[in-house]
Amino acid sequence: MVELARFAAATPSSRLDVSGTMSSLLTTPVVDLKVIADVDLAEAMALQPPRAGQPELSGRFSGAIDVTGPVQPPTGLSLVGAGRLHDVKMSGPDLRPAIDRID
Secondary structure (H helix, E strand, C coil): CEEEEEEEEECCCCEEEEEEEEECCCCCCEEEEEEEEEEEHHHHHHCCCCCCCCCEEEEEEEEEEEEEEECCCHHHCEEEEEEEEEEEEEEECCEEEEEEEEC
16 A cells, blocks of 8 residues: 655646555555645646547636545546536537536
């Protein structure tokens, strides 16, 4: 088991703080994390590997979320908490109609 006392990352427009535990690292990792985020969604999407048909996303998310469960598949994770979306826009070839300015 690995304990993350505090992991923090920041850019000029985003901030992320994570603490908690990770176990079963040699098989399927299981996490129990507290995430506090204030994230520019366009910036976060720019960090993802490009995929065909990947939607474009912009806006902002801020909040605190508890993330628990196995990391594979990602759908096995449980997310509990609260947050705020501001001025979210999403568009892409597989998304019709596009999402525009959701708060």
